[in-house]
Amino acid sequence: MSALIEPALAERVLSRALANGGEFAEVFAERNAGLTMAIDESRIESVQSGASAGAGVRVLSGGTTYFAHVDGLDPDDVGRAADEAAAALHAAQAEPRPLRAVASTPHAIEQRPSEVPAERKAELLRDLDERGRAAGSEIAQFTASYAEVRREVTVANSDGLFAGDDRTRVRIGAQAVARRGDSVETGSETLGGHRGFELFGDDPGRIAAGAARKALILLDAGPAPAGSMPVVVGGGFGGVLFHEMTGHGLEADHVQKDASVYAGKLGTQVAPSLLSAYDDGRMPGEWGSDSIDDEGTPTQQTMVIEEGRLVSFLYDRLTARRDGVGSTGNGRRESFRHLPVPRMTNTYIAPGEAEPEAMIAEVSHGFYAASFAGGQVDPATGDFVFGVSEGYLIEDGRVTRPCRGATLVGNCLEALAAIDAVGNDFEMKTGVCGKAGQKVPVGTGQGHVRIQAMTVGGTEV
Amino acid sequence: MIELARRAVEGTLASGAGDAEAYASEDAGREVRVHGGEVESLTAATKRGIGIRAWIGCRVGYAYGTDLSAAGIAELASRAAEAARIADEDEFAGPPELPVRLFRDMTGKGAPEGEEALELSDPSLAATPTAEIAELTLEIERAALGADARIAGVEQAVYADSAERVAIVSSTGIEGEYERTDCYGYVQALAEGDGGRETGLGFDLARNPAALDPTAIGREAATRATAMIGAGKPASRGCPVVLDPTVAASFVGLIGRGLGADAVQRGRSPFAGLLGTAVAAKALVIHDDGLDPTGSASSPFDGEGVPRRRNALIEGGKLRTYLYDAYTARRDGAASTGSAGRAGYRSQPAVSASNLIVAPGASGFEELLREAGEGVLVTDVAGLHSGVNPVTGAFSVGASGRAIRAGEAAEPLREFTIAGDLVSMLRAVRAAGSRPRWVPFGGSVSTPPLLIGEMTVAGS
Incomplete structure (x- = not known):
């Protein structure tokens, strides 16, 4: 080179x-x-x-x-x-x-x-x-x-x-x-x-x-249900949920401006103990990987949530210097035309112990969000929204009819605390993440994840 | 610029292309970001590059680059020709046909007799010292912080500007050049109260920084943030909905995208097959106007050199025309509507609206609320890029706003969705407000608030 x-x-x-x-x-x-x-x-x-x-x-x-x-x-x-x-x-x-x-x-x-x-x-x-x-x-x-x-x-x-x-x-x-x-x-x-x-x-x-x-x-889809209910999120691109809900709020620039719901929560329990999560810019061949970030810091694996406890934010050089810590290798920029800012690389929820089938079998009336079209979050308030590209009703413990046009809305801290099962399956998917007018390639991943209650926005009231 | 574009066209023809078009642009811009009374970053940017379309028979290819040396342009020209050779034949591919009106004047002011000149460039923008725009940005932040005791902070106050020069030359005889200046300011304010925090956005855009009102930008952000304090969820139901201009603009932008002839011809638009039919309530009139002197998407000609114009899209409740570039027009046996959009030299032309303009109605904002009676006022939407199916027009997006009770704005609402489909929504428009506003979301849109007769609201 x-x-x-x-x-x-x-x-x-x-x-x-x-x-x-x-x-x-x-x-x-x-x-x-x-x-x-x-x-x-x-x-x-x-x-x-x-x-x-x-x-x-x-x-x-x-x-x-x-x-x-x-x-x-x-x-x-x-x-x-x-x-x-x-x-x-x-x-x-x-x-x-x-x-x-x-x-x-x-x-x-x-x-x-x-x-x-x-x-x-x-x-x-x-x-x-x-x-x-x-x-x-x-x-x-x-x-x-x-x-x-x-x-x-x-x-x-x-x-x-x-x-x-x-x-x-x-x-x-x-x-x-x-x-x-x-x-x-x-x-x-x-x-x-x-x-x-x-x-x-x-x-x-x-x-x-x-x-x-x-x-x-x-x-064959019918209208999506509207209202609050248990939601099972699929693996792979389901990880966009964690990316939006938690990942953005852990980027140190938001935290230092007190514009993140995770500010002041380092070391505290933000999720149930069955949840651990990482950002890892080293994963071989993954979409969000690089060997160094755009400030020359080698990329690394950073544990952000350890058994439900918030253990690290994501830093570039500038925000790391302010907090008196080292950069976590998250200083990324879309191109030479942009300033580096703390950005995720590949972010994922580590596999848990639940069987995906059992996670669905335990729900009597709920929604299965198999895949998302994308999502958006306001890190300061924690309010988020996800568009569901493939969704189904869960009735009596079984996935039944497909639904069109569903959206999930909620608040990060509430939804994170409401996770009650993490599946033992795992998949990574590719995405393009926008922040501060800059787009960078990111990986998202997880197995099936269940949230006890979330608002599903459909047309069937 | 124009000389460079001419050389690029010649080089592409020499590489074996039958026709060629070059789009060159040069841009000087600045950005100021402010936080906590200090300038967080100050950016000076210069960009220049060229994009070439090459046609070989019925095949078209595109290449762009930043190396403007003679060797760089020769290499770029051969890459464009090479790209054309990879593409499959398409009988409708080709450059715009003459005659088109030519703009040889440096600034695009050379309008034909009887038409007004289009002035898009304000020299005072580039002449404004950086210290002054930094002070303007600090003032925006101060205005937000000082507007209300419940404002706890500001995420960021931003000012950005650009002075751009664009030239286009084609082997079919098109030659044009224009200059345009743009600037905007925005601030995201944080409000605290009732155990929670809320954000609110204030913004404004203009051709020069002196035309921006920092106090109004700051106040708007503060008002929007504090208005949301203590917000709850609405009950799920179907009810009348008032969209404020920022939200209405996002939907109008989606409609503009659906009216692009490329989406229509390829069966990927909810408006396919609806030309000439009743698609909207009579209260809704939408134009595409690329010549509006105040619009941020205005230019004398479009991304392939065809003169911009004013196109009635929806009028009298009927769908009047789709938006065409040269390719889609040829395919439909129609004329280009001057709707070839371009995001810069790095993007090949594609059909897109210029400025979308919703005609204002007679009702003031309070009247719209009164007419709604019991319903929801939506002041913000999120998740438009994932919650809308562009083929069917079905949407379900996250929203926040206020309840409307007995015809007046009541308690704040958040974490709900509004759902429906674009065509049903157009038909359900009951009234347009009387005061339009330019909104840069979803393209460049000028719209008043809109009252929709019924939409599905999903909350608790």
């Missing part, structure tokens, strides 16, 4: 960034190249090839971050960013420490997507299309997408850190539309990872079949 900017240039840039003072300076350089394409109406379209490069320079002084970013990686471009970041400061030159390289090993990529002929990627999409359309005569529409991106980063700072990473991600998605008379329903699935094209070696067509299956099931 070669650095995008050489140490000698990085040192000059850091020195320029500190020309008017400041306690800390950092230069983050990035080069990325990607290819996306889609199949729609059984035609390959929207073929897009993108490449960009640029740098962001930040200087910390007092409580303020001065940040500038430029497109381009010429020494002139990077130097201009340093001058702009320093422009609003008026103190004397501060001296950066000499750089020393931090060794990091990028995640192994077996088959570089850029070396795979484009026609094979088109073939992959054609296979998905065929699989999805073959799932049933009621599949009226099918679309699939392919995306690959390689993101090389180099980061250097005035504390002497010099580190880099080389990240390759691939992802495919499938969306099916099923139609029967006037009923129209959709289903979708994705598969992605911090991996090369080898990720698609093992039956990628299953996501097409899965998307079609969801859409077909919903054709």
Whole structure:
């Protein structure tokens, strides 16, 4: 792996960034190249090839971050960013420490997507299309997408850190539309990872079949119930529940602004003792993994909830310094155009002991949320909302008819405390998380989880 | 910029493309984030790049990049042509057809005779010193903190601006360039009381920072946050619902998306097959207007160089037109409505609304509440990206607001959902309020509050 900017240039840039003072300076350089394409109406379209490069320079002084970013990686471009970041400061030159390289090993990529002929990627999409359309005569529409991106980063700072990473991600998605008379329903699935094209070696067509299956099931769906009832959440993308409900509230920037319901709760019991949870940016090949975060800190596994007790927040450098702790390797940024902020990587609830079937058998009247379309939370109040993409009624201990258009709403602390069973199954799924106008790839995971009471928002009152 | 775009078009034709289009943009922007009376971060951003569409026969491909050197552009041109070769043939693919009105003037002010010039750029934005916009942001925070004793803090106060220059050139003779400035400020306030905490958002947008009202932004956030103190859940039922402008805008944005001809032609819109039919109550009139001088999505021409215009979408209760770009227009045998949207040089053009404008009605806000009688006022919705089925228009989203009792706003409500489907909702609109407002959620939307005759509310 070669650095995008050489140490000698990085040192000059850091020195320029500190020309008017400041306690800390950092230069983050990035080069990325990607290819996306889609199949729609059984035609390959929207073929897009993108490449960009640029740098962001930040200087910390007092409580303020001065940040500038430029497109381009010429020494002139990077130097201009340093001058702009320093422009609003008026103190004397501060001296950066000499750089020393931090060794990091990028995640192994077996088959570089850029070396795979484009026609094979088109073939992959054609296979998905065929699989999805073959799932049933009621599949009226099918679309699939392919995306690959390689993101090389180099980061250097005035504390002497010099580190880099080389990240390759691939992802495919499938969306099916099923139609029967006037009923129209959709289903979708994705598969992605911090991996090369080898990720698609093992039956990628299953996501097409899965998307079609969801859409077909919903054709038989009735209205979702409305009201408060026990809810069993499915494994895999069900983990978005924990991501929204707890993960965001553990990001230290929210906590330090007292804009998190978890502020002041470190060391206290926030969930029943059957629940333990982690954020882990090291998981091999996972969508939310990197070898270092975007500040050069090696990623790590962080236990956030230990048997119901809140044991750690998620930190970047800045928030860690404020709390007098070390960064947990969660300083992430969408690109060189963004400032790093504490972000989740792969967040999951550790497997418990309950059998998923038994968790459902114990519910007389409730709701089974097998999969979500997404969710949103206000970390300050803890209020959250989830859209259910695949949901069923639970009647007399059995999963019965599918429901369309259900939403789960609630409050984090109440819902977390109301978890009364965690399944012994486990699955990870991929997502794209938005915060402060920045989108980053995240993994979510869990087995089945049951919440004693939650508001289901449907149309059947 | 335009010279660069011309060179990119030439390079793409030299790479074997039959037709080519280049979109170049350059953007200088600033952002200030404030917390606790201090500037938390100050960002200076410059962005520049170019995106190329290449057509080879009936195949189209796209490439973008930031390397604007001669070698960089040559490489980009060949990547665009290569992308086109991967795509399958599509008989409707091709650049917009002439004649289109040309904008050779640097700022897009060269309007044809009889039409008003479109002024979207305010030079005072870039001339405003950074210290002044920092002070403006601090003032927004102070206004929120000082508005009410129950305001416990502010999550963040933010100001951001951008001065953008866009040029587009195509091998079919389109050449245009314009400049636009935009800025906005917002603050998220935290209120405490009754053992709980609440958040509220205040915001404003304009072409220059002097036009932003920091006091109003701060007050709005404080009012919204304190209004929610002590909120409970409503009983689950069907009832009249009043949507405040921020919430109405989110729904109007969804409607705009459903009216895009691409979604309609591919059978993925709840409005497919409804052209010319009654889809809404007469009280609801919606236009798409890319030439409104105050709209943040305005421009003299769209993302592929076709002049923007004002399109009546829903009027007299009927669906008047879908939104078309060149591709979807050719496919329907229609004319482009100037609706090729573009999120920047990194995105290829796709059908999208420009500014969506809901015509104001006669009723004041209090009258709307009176007319609702017993119901719910919704002041915030969450989970729109996951709670709406764009194909069917069915939705179920998280909401908060106030109860409406005897025609007046009563106790605050939270943690409930509103559910229904878009077309039924359009038909159930009983009245539009008299005071519209620009809202940047769900696109660029100007809308008054709306009274919906009945929606399903799910709470306790």
